[in-house]
Amino acid sequence: MDLIIGHYNYWLVIIIMMAGFYTVISQGNLVKKIAGLNIFQVSVFMLYISIGNVKGGAAPIIESDISVYSNPLPHVLILTAIVVGVATTALGLALVVRIKEAYGSIEEDEIHEQDHSL
Amino acid sequence: MIETHLSLLIVVLPLLAAPLVAILPNGRLPWAASTLVSFAVFAMACLQLFSVSTGNIISYELGGWAPPWGIEYRIDAANALVALIVAGIAAITLPYALLSVEKEIPAKQHSLFYSAFMLCLTGLLGITQTGDIFNLFVFLEISSLSTYALIGLGRKRQALTAAYQYLIMGTIGATFFLIGVGLLYAMTGTLNMVDLSERLPALAEHRTIQTAFAFIMVGFALKLALFPLHLWLPNAYTYAPSVITVFLAATATKVAVYVMLRVIFSVFGFSLIEDTPTDEIFLLLCVMGILMMSFYAINQQDSKRLLAYSSVAQIGYMMLGLGFGTVLGVTATMVHLFNHALMKGALFMAVGAIVYRIGSSRIDNMAGLGKHMPWTFAAIIIGGLSLIGVPGTAGFISKWYLVLAAIEQQNWFIVGVILIGSLLAVVYVWKLVETLYFKSANENAHAGIKEAPLMLLVPTWILVLANIYFGLNTELTVGTAEQAVKLLLPGVQ
Numbered sequence: 124m125d126l127i128i129g130h131y132n133y134w135l136v137i138i139i140m141m142a143g144f145y146t147v148i149s150q151g152n153l154v155k156k157i158a159g160l161n162i163f164q165v166s167v168f169m170l171y172i173s174i175g176n177v178k179g180g181a182a183p184i185i186e187s188d189i190s191v192y193s194n195p196l197p198h199v200l201i202l203t204a205i206v207v208g209v210a211t212t213a214l215g216l217a218l219v220v221r222i223k224e225a226y227g228s229i230e231e232d233e234i235h236e237q238d239h240s241l
Numbered sequence: 242m243i244e245t246h247l248s249l250l251i252v253v254l255p256l257l258a259a260p261l262v263a264i265l266p267n268g269r270l271p272w273a274a275s276t277l278v279s280f281a282v283f284a285m286a287c288l289q290l291f292s293v294s295t296g297n298i299i300s301y302e303l304g305g306w307a308p309p310w311g312i313e314y315r316i317d318a319a320n321a322l323v324a325l326i327v328a329g330i331a332a333i334t335l336p337y338a339l340l341s342v343e344k345e346i347p348a349k350q351h352s353l354f355y356s357a358f359m360l361c362l363t364g365l366l367g368i369t370q371t372g373d374i375f376n377l378f379v380f381l382e383i384s385s386l387s388t389y390a391l392i393g394l395g396r397k398r399q400a401l402t403a404a405y406q407y408l409i410m411g412t413i414g415a416t417f418f419l420i421g422v423g424l425l426y427a428m429t430g431t432l433n434m435v436d437l438s439e440r441l442p443a444l445a446e447h448r449t450i451q452t453a454f455a456f457i458m459v460g461f462a463l464k465l466a467l468f469p470l471h472l473w474l475p476n477a478y479t480y481a482p483s484v485i486t487v488f489l490a491a492t493a494t495k496v497a498v499y500v501m502l503r504v505i506f507s508v509f510g511f512s513l514i515e516d517t518p519t520d521e522i523f524l525l526l527c528v529m530g531i532l533m534m535s536f537y538a539i540n541q542q543d544s545k546r547l548l549a550y551s552s553v554a555q556i557g558y559m560m561l562g563l564g565f566g567t568v569l570g571v572t573a574t575m576v577h578l579f580n581h582a583l584m585k586g587a588l589f590m591a592v593g594a595i596v597y598r599i600g601s602s603r604i605d606n607m608a609g610l611g612k613h614m615p616w617t618f619a620a621i622i623i624g625g626l627s628l629i630g631v632p633g634t635a636g637f638i639s640k641w642y643l644v645l646a647a648i649e650q651q652n653w654f655i656v657g658v659i660l661i662g663s664l665l666a667v668v669y670v671w672k673l674v675e676t677l678y679f680k681s682a683n684e685n686a687h688a689g690i691k692e693a694p695l696m697l698l699v700p701t702w703i704l705v706l707a708n709i710y711f712g713l714n715t716e717l718t719v720g721t722a723e724q725a726v727k728l729l730l731p732g733v734q
Contacts, residue, residue, distance in 0.1 A: 144413075147409060147413065153405065156409060160409060160412055160413070163413070163416060164412075164416055167416055167419050167420055167423065170420065170423050171423050174423060174426065174427040196426075197423070197426065200375055200426075203375075203379055204378075204419060207379070207382045207386075210382075210386055211382070211386065211408065211412050214386055214389055214390060214408065215405065215408050215409075215412075218389070218393055218401055218404055218405045218408065219405070221393065221401050222398075222401045222402060222405060225398035225401055226398065234402060238399060238402070
C-alpha cells in the first residue's frame with residue numbers, strides 16, 4: 124500500500140507520461156500530436172521536481188532557523204527543459220501552419236494520400 | 242589566451258555568430274560571415290586535436306566553477322576527433338552552400354538560413370565538447386531544433402512533413418534521454434560524466450540505473466537512426482535542401498554515435514552492457530539494419546533517398562564495432578565515423594551538384610548526365626568506391642578494421658554480413674553509375690547542361706581527395722582513434 128500511496132507522485136508521472144506518449148502515437152491530427160508531445164514532456168518536468176524534494180525540507184532560501192532544504196538543482200534544470208519544450212511546441216505548431224498552407228489539411232492520412240496520388 | 246579558452250571558443254563563436262548573421266541584410270554577407278566563422282572554428286578544432294593527440298585531457302571549467310559543481314568541458318582524443326569532423330564538414334559545406342542555397346531557398350530567407358546553420362553547428366560542437374550530461378541535452382536540443390527548421394526549408398512541400406515527423410521522433414528521443422538523465426541524477430546526485438562514472442559501478446545492480454540506461458539507449462538510438470528507429474531519416478535527407486543533407490548526413494548521426502560511445506564506455510562502463518543482453522540486441526539490430534536497408538537502397542528511385550537508406554545501413558557498421566566492445570571494434574567505429582562523414586559528404590555534394598543543374602534528384606531524370614558533367618560523375622564513382630570499401634579509399638580502412646574485429650571475436654556470421662553488405666553497396670552504387678553513364682536519354686533532355694560550377698565542384702573534390710588520402714594515410718584517423726579508444730576502454734588492452 125505504501126508503494127502506491129507513498130509514491131503517488133511517481134505513479135502520476137507514469138500515467139501522464141503514458142497518456143502523452145499514447146496520444147503522440149495514436150492521433151492522426153498534427154496539432155493533437157503536438158499536444159500529446161507536450162503532455163509527455165510535462166510528465167518529465169514533474170519527475171524532476173519530485174526528485175528534488177527532500178522529506179521535511181523547506182524551500183531552498185537560506186534562513187537562520189532552517190537546516191533542511193529541498194534540492195534546487197532539479198528545478199533549475201527543469202526551467203531549461205521547459206524553455207526547450209516551449210521552443211519545440213512553437214516550432215512544431217509553426218510547421219503545422221505551413222503544412223496546412225501547403226496541403227490544406229492537418230490530418231495525417233489525408234496528407235499521406237495527397238503525397239501518394241501525385 | 243586563446244589557447245586556454247579554446248575548447249569554449251569553439252562552441253561560443255558560432256553561437257555568437259548566429260544572431261549576428263540573422264540581422265545582416267540578405268545577400269551574400271550572411272554567407273560570407275558564417276563561412277568565415279566556420280573556417281575559424283575548423284582551425285581551432287585542428288589546434289584542439291593537436292593538443293590532445295598525445296593522450297592528455299583538457300578540462301575547462303565554465304565560469305570558474307570547479308567540477309562537479311560547475312559545467313566542465315572535457316576534451317580527449319575522442320571528442321576532439323568528432324569536433325574536427327563537425328567543424329571540418331561545416332567549413333567545406335559552407336563554401337558549397339553559396340550557389341546551392343541561392344538556387345534552392347528564397348532570397349529573403351538567406352540570413353535566417355545561415356543563422357539556423359550556425360545554431361546547428363553550435364549544438365553539434367557543444368555535444369562533442371561538453372563533459373556534463375545535462376548540458377549535453379541542452380546542446381542536443383539546440384542542434385535538433387535548428388535542424389527541424391532547416392529541413393523544413395526544402396523546396397518540395399514534403400520537406401514540411403519530413404521536418405514535422407523528425408520533430409516528433411527527435412523530441413521523443415531527446416525526452417527519453419532526459420528521463421534517463423533524471424533517474425541517474427536521482428541515484429547519484431551528479432551530472433558530471435567523470436563523477437557519474439566513479440559513482441555508477443557501485444550502483445550497477447540497481448533497477449533505477451538499468452532503467453536510466455535503457456531510456457538513454459533508446460533515446461539515442463532514435464537520434465542516430467539505428468534500425469528500426471530510422472523512420473525519420475530517409476524523408477528528412479531526401480527533402481531537405483542539398484546543403485543541409487550534406488551537413489546532416491556527414492555530422493548529425495556521427496555526433497549521436499559519439500554520444501552513444503561516451504555514455505556506454507565513459508559513463509556506464511561496458512560491463513553493464515555485457516551483463517544485460519544489450520550487446521546482443523545491438524548486434525542483431527545492426528545485422529538486420531545493414532542487410533535490409535541496403536536492399537531498400539537498391540529499390541529507391543530517388544538518388545538522395547538511395548544514399549539516405551545507405552546511411553542507415555552504414556550506421557549499422559558503426560554500431561557493430563560498438564556492440565563488440567573490444568579495442569578493435571571501437572577503433573573501427575571511430576574510424577568509420579570519420580570516413581563515413583567523408584564519403585557521404587562527397588556523394589551528397591555530387592548529387593547536390595546534379596540537383597543544381599537539373600533541379601531534380603530522381604534517378605530517371607539523370608540518365609546520361611555523366612557525359613555532360615564528367616567531374617561530378619567521377620566524384621560519384623570515387624565516393625561510391627569508398628562506400629563499397631575498395632582498397633585505396635577511406636571506406637576500405639574502416640571495413641578492414643571492422644572485419645578484423647569480427648574475426649578476433651570468431652564471429653564468422655558478422656564477417657559474412659559485412660561482406661554481403663559491401664556487395665549490396667556495389668549494386669546500389671552501380672545503379673547510380675549505370676544511369677548516369679550508360680543509359681542514354683533522348684538528346685534534347687540534357688541539351689545545354691554543363692558541368693557544375695567550380696564553387697560546387699571544388700568542395701566536392703576536396704572531400705573526394707580526402708577519401709583517397711585517408712585511404713592511403715591512416716595516421717590521423719586510426720592513430721587518433723586508437724588514442725581515443727585507450728581512454729574510452731582503459732582496462733582492456
